[in-house]
Amino acid sequence: MSSSSLSDSAEHPAKRQKMDVGTKVIGTHNGTFHCDEALAVYLLRLTKAYATADLKRTRDPALLDTCTIVVDVGGVYDESKQRFDHHQRGFTEVFGHGFNTKLSSAGLVYKHFGREIIANLLKTSPDDSRIDALWLKTYKEYIEAIDAIDNGISQYPTDISPKYRVRTDVSARVGYLNPAWNQSVDSKTVDSQFLKASALVGDEFVDRLNYYANAWLPARDLVAAGLKERSHIDPSGKIVLFEQYAPWKEHLFELETDLSIAASEQPIYVIYADETGGQWRVQAVPVSPESFESRKALPEAWRGLRDDELSRASGVDGCVFIHASGFIGGNKTKDGALQLARLALQL
Structure with a gap:
C-alpha cells in the first residue's frame, strides 16, 4: 500500500x-x-x-x-x-x-x-x-x-x-x-x-x-467425551479416562458448569496416557483450575513412594510413583492407573 x-x-x-x-x-x-x-x-x-x-x-x-x-x-x-x-x-x-x-x-x-x-x-x-x-x-x-x-x-x-x-x-x-x-x-x-x-x-x-x-477446541471435545463416558469407566462416575494426553483442567471446569454437573457427581480423578505414551497417570482433580488443593488427594500412605515399594503399599502392580503432595501418580499400565484411582476413592 x-x-x-x-x-x-x-x-x-x-x-x-x-x-x-x-x-x-x-x-x-x-x-x-x-x-x-x-x-x-x-x-x-x-x-x-x-x-x-x-x-x-x-x-x-x-x-x-x-x-x-x-x-x-x-x-x-x-x-x-x-x-x-x-x-x-x-x-x-x-x-x-x-x-x-x-x-x-x-x-x-x-x-x-x-x-x-x-x-x-x-x-x-x-x-x-x-x-x-x-x-x-x-x-x-x-x-x-x-x-x-x-x-x-x-x-x-x-x-x-x-x-x-x-x-x-x-x-x-x-x-x-x-x-x-x-x-x-x-x-x-x-x-x-x-x-x-x-x-x-x-x-x-x-x-x-x-x-x-x-488444539484447544479438540481438547475440549476429548474432555466432553470423557465426562460423558465416565460412568462406563467406573460406576461411581468419579473417574474420567482419556486414552491420550490433552490439556484438560480448564475444559473440565467449564464443562461441569455448562452441563450443570452437581458437586456430588463431579469427577475426583483423571486417568490419561503421559505425553510420551509410555506410562499412565492418575491425577486428582484440583478444587479450581489454578489450585494446588485437590478435591481428594491420593492416599497419604502412598505419597512419596516409588516403584516396588509403592506397589507393595498399594497392592497394585506396575506402580511408578505418587507425588509427595498426592496430587498425581503414575503406573506402567492403564489398568494399573485405574486400580490406583478406584482404591483411592475408597480410602
Whole structure:
C-alpha cells in the first residue's frame, strides 16, 4: 500500500475520494498509533467487505466522512453507519457474555465482525458450531487485554504495587514501533510503522485463533467425551479416562458448569496416557483450575513412594510413583492407573 493512500493529502480529500465511489476506505487517526486500531484495521481486512479496502489515517472530519468505515476516531459508535469509536463521552459498550471490560476499537470491530472473521479464517460456514466457542475464547485470551490497556483499566487494584514490570505484552510491543519523541520523522514513516504494528498484532491474533481451533477446541471435545463416558469407566462416575494426553483442567471446569454437573457427581480423578505414551497417570482433580488443593488427594500412605515399594503399599502392580503432595501418580499400565484411582476413592 502506498503512503499516499494512508496520510492526509494537500488536495482536499473529500473531492478526491468521492470521485471513486467504488473504492472502500478504512479510516483511522494519524499520528501516534496504538494496539487497538492497529488490530481493528487488520481484522477488517479479514472480512469480505473490507479485504481490499484502502486505508486513510487522518483526523480531518471532512476526510473521515468520505471513508466507508471509521475506527478509533470520529467520536461516534454506530454500527449502521460503520463508525466504531470509543473515546466519546457516554460510551460504555462492553462485549457481553460475562465480559464487562469497556471496549476499544479492537473489541468493537471484533464484537461485530469476529464471527465472520473466524469463519473466513477456518474456511467454514457461518453456522459452524465451533465459531461461538472460538469467538468467546479469543476475546477472553487475547482481545480483552487490548481493550483494557487502551482504556486505562488496571488489571489489579491500584493499591497493590507490582514487584516487577511486564512490558512485553502485544500492546507494549506495538507502542514501541512508534517513533521516539526526539526523532524527526514524517507522516510517511509513521504510516509505514503503523502497517508493521498492524501486521504484528494481527498475525499474532491469527496464530492464537489457529491454536484455539486446532488444539484447544479438540481438547475440549476429548474432555466432553470423557465426562460423558465416565460412568462406563467406573460406576461411581468419579473417574474420567482419556486414552491420550490433552490439556484438560480448564475444559473440565467449564464443562461441569455448562452441563450443570452437581458437586456430588463431579469427577475426583483423571486417568490419561503421559505425553510420551509410555506410562499412565492418575491425577486428582484440583478444587479450581489454578489450585494446588485437590478435591481428594491420593492416599497419604502412598505419597512419596516409588516403584516396588509403592506397589507393595498399594497392592497394585506396575506402580511408578505418587507425588509427595498426592496430587498425581503414575503406573506402567492403564489398568494399573485405574486400580490406583478406584482404591483411592475408597480410602
